[in-house]
Amino acid sequence: MNALSTDPGTGPNADPGAGPGATRAPVRDPGEAAARATAAILRDTLHGTHRGVVVDSPPGAGKSTLVVRAARELAAAGHPLMVVAQTNAQVDDLVHRLAVADPELPVGRLHSSDPDPYDPVLDQHPSVRTSAKAGDLAGLDVVVSTAAKWAWVKAEERWSHAIIDEAYQMRSDALLAVAGLFERALFVGDPGQLDPFSQVGAEQWAGLSYDPSASAVTTLLGHNPELPQHRLPVSWRLPASAAPLVSAAFYPYTPFRSGTGEGDRTLSFGVPGDGSAVDAVIDEAAAAGWGLLELPARTTPRTDPEAVAAVARVVRRLLAREGAAGSARTGGGVDTTALTADRVAVGTAHRDQAAAVRAALADLGVRGVAVDTANRLQGREFDVTVVLHPLSGRPDATSFHLETGRLCVLASRHRHACVVVCRAGVPELLDAHPSAEPVRLGVTVKFPDGWEANHAVLAHLAAHRVPYVPS
Amino acid sequence: MSLITTLARMEAAETGRAQPAATVRHRWLAERPMVFVPLTTAGEAGAPLGALVGTDRAHPLLLTVRQPRDRDLRFAFLGDLADAMLPHLESAQDDVETEQRGDEVTELCTDAPQLLVPNGPGVDFVRLLGRSTRFRRTAEEDPETPFPAPARLPLLGRWLTHYGERARVPGSALLLPMTELLVRHWATGQSQVEDQHLGALLGWLLPEGRTRREGPEARDGAGQLLLPPAGPATDPAFDNRLLAPAVERYDAGLPGAAERLDELIASQLRPTWDLMWQGLDLLRTLPAGGGVADRWRRDRFSYTHHRDRVRAGEPPQPRHDDAVTAAAKLASREQAQARLEAQEALDDPLAMAGRRLAGEAFAGEVVEVVPEWTEGGRPRPRPLVTVRTGDHPHLSERGKVHRALPEEYGGGKQSAEYVLDGPHREGLLTVRLLTGMGRGKEPAAGSVPEPGDRVCWTLFEHTPRGGPGLPDPEDTPWTHGGPPGGAADALPVAAVTAPPPDAETAEDFL
Numbered sequence: 001m002n003a004l005s006t007d008p009g010t011g012p013n014a015d016p017g018a019g020p021g022a023t024r025a026p027v028r029d030p031g032e033a034a035a036r037a038t039a040a041i042l043r044d045t046l047h048g049t050h051r052g053v054v055v056d057s058p059p060g061a062g063k064s065t066l067v068v069r070a071a072r073e074l075a076a077a078g079h080p081l082m083v084v085a086q087t088n089a090q091v092d093d094l095v096h097r098l099a100v101a102d103p104e105l106p107v108g109r110l111h112s113s114d115p116d117p118y119d120p121v122l123d124q125h126p127s128v129r130t131s132a133k134a135g136d137l138a139g140l141d142v143v144v145s146t147a148a149k150w151a152w153v154k155a156e157e158r159w160s161h162a163i164i165d166e167a168y169q170m171r172s173d174a175l176l177a178v179a180g181l182f183e184r185a186l187f188v189g190d191p192g193q194l195d196p197f198s199q200v201g202a203e204q205w206a207g208l209s210y211d212p213s214a215s216a217v218t219t220l221l222g223h224n225p226e227l228p229q230h231r232l233p234v235s236w237r238l239p240a241s242a243a244p245l246v247s248a249a250f251y252p253y254t255p256f257r258s259g260t261g262e263g264d265r266t267l268s269f270g271v272p273g274d275g276s277a278v279d280a281v282i283d284e285a286a287a288a289g290w291g292l293l294e295l296p297a298r299t300t301p302r303t304d305p306e307a308v309a310a311v312a313r314v315v316r317r318l319l320a321r322e323g324a325a326g327s328a329r330t331g332g333g334v335d336t337t338a339l340t341a342d343r344v345a346v347g348t349a350h351r352d353q354a355a356a357v358r359a360a361l362a363d364l365g366v367r368g369v370a371v372d373t374a375n376r377l378q379g380r381e382f383d384v385t386v387v388l389h390p391l392s393g394r395p396d397a398t399s400f401h402l403e404t405g406r407l408c409v410l411a412s413r414h415r416h417a418c419v420v421v422c423r424a425g426v427p428e429l430l431d432a433h434p435s436a437e438p439v440r441l442g443v444t445v446k447f448p449d450g451w452e453a454n455h456a457v458l459a460h461l462a463a464h465r466v467p468y469v470p471s
Numbered sequence: 472m473s474l475i476t477t478l479a480r481m482e483a484a485e486t487g488r489a490q491p492a493a494t495v496r497h498r499w500l501a502e503r504p505m506v507f508v509p510l511t512t513a514g515e516a517g518a519p520l521g522a523l524v525g526t527d528r529a530h531p532l533l534l535t536v537r538q539p540r541d542r543d544l545r546f547a548f549l550g551d552l553a554d555a556m557l558p559h560l561e562s563a564q565d566d567v568e569t570e571q572r573g574d575e576v577t578e579l580c581t582d583a584p585q586l587l588v589p590n591g592p593g594v595d596f597v598r599l600l601g602r603s604t605r606f607r608r609t610a611e612e613d614p615e616t617p618f619p620a621p622a623r624l625p626l627l628g629r630w631l632t633h634y635g636e637r638a639r640v641p642g643s644a645l646l647l648p649m650t651e652l653l654v655r656h657w658a659t660g661q662s663q664v665e666d667q668h669l670g671a672l673l674g675w676l677l678p679e680g681r682t683r684r685e686g687p688e689a690r691d692g693a694g695q696l697l698l699p700p701a702g703p704a705t706d707p708a709f710d711n712r713l714l715a716p717a718v719e720r721y722d723a724g725l726p727g728a729a730e731r732l733d734e735l736i737a738s739q740l741r742p743t744w745d746l747m748w749q750g751l752d753l754l755r756t757l758p759a760g761g762g763v764a765d766r767w768r769r770d771r772f773s774y775t776h777h778r779d780r781v782r783a784g785e786p787p788q789p790r791h792d793d794a795v796t797a798a799a800k801l802a803s804r805e806q807a808q809a810r811l812e813a814q815e816a817l818d819d820p821l822a823m824a825g826r827r828l829a830g831e832a833f834a835g836e837v838v839e840v841v842p843e844w845t846e847g848g849r850p851r852p853r854p855l856v857t858v859r860t861g862d863h864p865h866l867s868e869r870g871k872v873h874r875a876l877p878e879e880y881g882g883g884k885q886s887a888e889y890v891l892d893g894p895h896r897e898g899l900l901t902v903r904l905l906t907g908m909g910r911g912k913e914p915a916a917g918s919v920p921e922p923g924d925r926v927c928w929t930l931f932e933h934t935p936r937g938g939p940g941l942p943d944p945e946d947t948p949w950t951h952g953g954p955p956g957g958a959a960d961a962l963p964v965a966a967v968t969a970p971p972p973d974a975e976t977a978e979d980f981l
Contacts (some may be wrong), residue, residue: 051949116869151939172951174796177941179948200641200804208796210951212801223952352830355865 030234030259036298041230045070045161045186046077048423052169052220052227055188058256059246059412060381063188065413067165068097070186075141076162077106082182082449083144083161086166088112090379092119092459094165095144099125107139110145110153147264151177158183164216165189171196171379172219173212187217192250192412193378194405218444232259237381237415239265241289249456250408252448259329263287267339267416270322272273277468278313282321284464285384287419292461293468298427300393303356304423306470307392311346311421312360314386315369318344318419325416343383347410348373349390357388361415374409387416389422391454397433402450411457420461473825477660489675490673490717490792492658494819496757499767500587505559506531506747508540508589508740509596511703512539514711520705521547521736523744531744535736537729538720542618549604551619559584559624560630564778583645583767583774584597586634589743590650597646598635602760604628605787610966629787633777636788640764640804642811643940645774649750650701663720669701669746676753680936698731699739701746707768709739714784745884769807793955797946810937817875817933827862827927833862833900837920844912852914855890856926864900864930872928874904880917882934883907902928 044053051308057063085091095109109130111117122128134153135326137143154250159218170188202213209222235243236259243258267286273279323339348354353375358371387410390401479490479644505526512518521535532555566832588672593686605628607620634646654666666672671687689697713735716799721729815822826832839857844850876883885907909915920926945954
């Protein structure tokens with residue numbers, strides 16, 4: 001990793017020598033550490049001399065909050081602002097947050113000309129104007145759209161500022177298409193999530209700073225290594241049981257910590273366990289934050305019917321046992337919410353697996369649970385997640401299944417607990433398939449590699465293992 | 472690999488014979504392709520050892536480098552190769568048709584020369600030849616140059632570079648490897664790595680009795696492979712026991728050594744040459760798919776554009792693409808990939824079966840049609856069509872689906888959206904037709920399927936749309952290093968932070 005963040009918020013978890021932040025006095029309060037980091041980011045964005053500022057944000061570290069705050073402050077300072085996100089769902093979410101945070105702020109939602117181009121909830125905000133033409137939104141303080149839509153905009157005048165959200169998931173060529181629209185930009189994203197990809201080979205450009213299939217941040221920093229880089233140091237989403245594992249397994253050189261302490265997040269059930277393995281793994285996850293439901297070793301098709309059925313049963317029992325998720329309030333006391341279907345998600349590696357789980361849930365009469373692939377769960381948050389392990393039942397470990405970001409997304413969506421469903425034998429499978437990707441000159445090697453991250457997660461999960469023999 | 476290909480491979484493994492993976496031929500085959508079988512020297516990057524080249528199956532031209540480390544011999548070889556290949560590569564330049572594009576009239580060559588090599592590494596070798604020769608200077612260009620290249624060699628380098636680059640475009644056919652062509656159309660019961668061996672691959676395909684019964688790794692009593700590899704790399708046993716002593720005899724100037732070397736190199740090339748033509752025979756038994764001509768037309772445009780660049784006296788292709796060119800190439804290749812996948816599926820029920828099994832399409836019989844119209848002053852037809860199908864497409868509510876309209880209706884495309892409301896009925900899917908029904912209140916005759924009709928809907932678009940434009944190279948933004956030609960042009964990522972390379976030492980010039 002080149003150029004670790006030098007913002008003062010890196011203190012608390014940084015071990016000696018991990019980065020410049022380690023030399024500072026540790027900040028005990030996570031809120032204060034995060035506030036310091038945010039203040040430094042806003043200072044560079046509003047008053048810095050560089051054309052770009054990069055912010056690395058681990059899962060649930062308040063990236064959206066930062067984007068909303070930066071947008072409001074830039075608008076308040078009189079800078080016309082364009083915001084670039086990667087998907088329509090992200091754009092709608094951001095516009096909604098902006099409108100809730102500041103109902104007076106004039107916000108434009110630039111959208112496509114397809115049917116149903118944006119979430120109708122935006123129509124409830126009087127300060128939000130929607131249009132498929134950039135010209136209709138000229139003069140608004142903030143205009144938000146996807147990178148794909150911005151690429152079609154031909155602007156006479158440049159925006160003075162831009163915010164690029166999910167910049168690590170944006171491809172370099174997408175940035176090339178929109179970078180002429182703004183003078184300066186704040187790039188925000190999570191380096192640990194899935195890298196952008198291309199359907200066709202792009203090896204011929206590997207190692208070039210502007211490799212069109214690389215991430216936007218790689219290209220940006222390749223050409224502008226002097227840009228200030230910041231890091232948000234606290235994950236507010238991940239519970240105390242998950243942050244250390246996710247930090248160590250996926251962010252070994254840029255550690256972060258959880259904003260909540262041991263025991264601040266609880267998960268309890270009104271209906272006691274029925275003695276089955278499914279209930280046992282739910283109880284284990286409720287107590288420890290992690291549970292591994294392990295099916296007997298077997299090579300299976302991708303849509304392993306037994307594993308899919310096990311996932312569906314876990315979800316059904318999670319919802320049937322009258323779960324309650326408790327979060328300690330800052331001033332004392334506990335907020336308790338019923339664990340309803342919309343607070344639970346299932347994550348898979350492949351679309352056909354997601355489709356199989358959806359069908360299995362429908363057969364069990366379970367509705368309203370989000371079931372999707374890692375790519376589509378990126379950036380989302382749930383109380384409890386059930387994950388079908390990407391390597392479960394596989395005869396081989398391909399680079400797709402070993403991709404660090406895939407496992408990182410799946411293992412970092414939850415606020416309370418995560419249940420992983422997997423066939424036994426994955427550690428042996430990993431050992432039989434060491435990473436054998438060609439090394440390309442000029443390409444910065446990414447750490448950790450998926451092989452190592454997979455082993456780290458499995459080693460941790462082994463302590464929360466519940467064997468399960470499907471009947 | 473799609474489920475249907477996996478099934479075909481398993482069937483091939485069980486029967487010992489290749490199974491069809493396509494019902495039509497998905498790549499253009501020229502009437503008179505040029506076949507090029509190159510060999511390279513082990514341990515010496517970019518040093519050709521020999522080649523068979525030509526358009527006549529019975530009379531290939533053998534070119535050899537009798538001492539691969541002798542650069543004079545190497546350039547004599549490349550000069551001969553230019554003389555052999557350029558007449559073919561330039562043969563279609565002058566036969567043109569004109570095409571009206573808006574106000575502009577453009578020329579389009581009516582045909583383009585095709586180049587076939589045995590395998591993927593053969594394509595890489597073509598690129599390598601292009602890279603190593605297109606910047607060479609001839610005596611005509613630069614009388615001062617100490618080692619002038621043969622007159623037409625840099626031109627060959629530019630053509631080979633163009634063909635090598637075009638070969639990266641999915642579905643293109645200017646330069647094709649035979650193994651890839653065969654693997655696209657037939658499934659064998661061996662691994663994908665083994666499929667890269669042309670001889671082993673054809674062993675699954677050719678009628679029994681026309682192939683060796685031994686495996687591709689079988690050797691004779693002297694330890695030599697019965698079937699030499701299809702190159703460009705040679706077999707180490709051949710290098711060590713036959714080639715090296717023969718080169719030594721040649722270096723010593725012994726009589727007959729040159730002829731012996733030619734014989735040896737030919738013995739490694741000729742079996743592959745014959746297999747290439749047998750593979751072509753097999754491919755020609757398949758009728759061409761419907762989209763093949765369209766993709767070949769794009770190849771002809773690519774050929775014509777390169778011809779124009781050469782004629783305009785433009786310099787050879789740069790060493791690296793600039794940021795805008797790289798992004799534009801990637802975008803056009805992604806579009807070509809989507810177009811290829813859609814066209815293959817529409818041309819070939821076996822390809823469509825793969826998409827149906829992957830949940831990207833569904834086929835079935837229409838069981839119910841309910842006419843409906845839009846509300847408003849000028850009602851438009853929006854009929855509901857219910858299809859009985861055993862497929863399980865990954866449809867979401869109001870998800871778009873597409874189909875090709877029947878030929879009797881005049882072809883064209885129709886879009887519809889998936890309708891979720893109403894009770895779920897097993898095996899029945901309902902879509903609402905949106906387009907392709909003409910302009911009137913009543914849908915045009917034949918544009919709405921009737922109960923009993925077979926229909927096939929796809930979730931992917933049949934003609935994928937192009938992306939937005941990119942800035943001109945001179946407007947490359949600061950995020951990508953600014954316009955090319957500046958100091959930050961084409962920096963490897965590592966070069967920004969990496970220390971400078973070690974200073975050159977005397978050993979570097981050994």
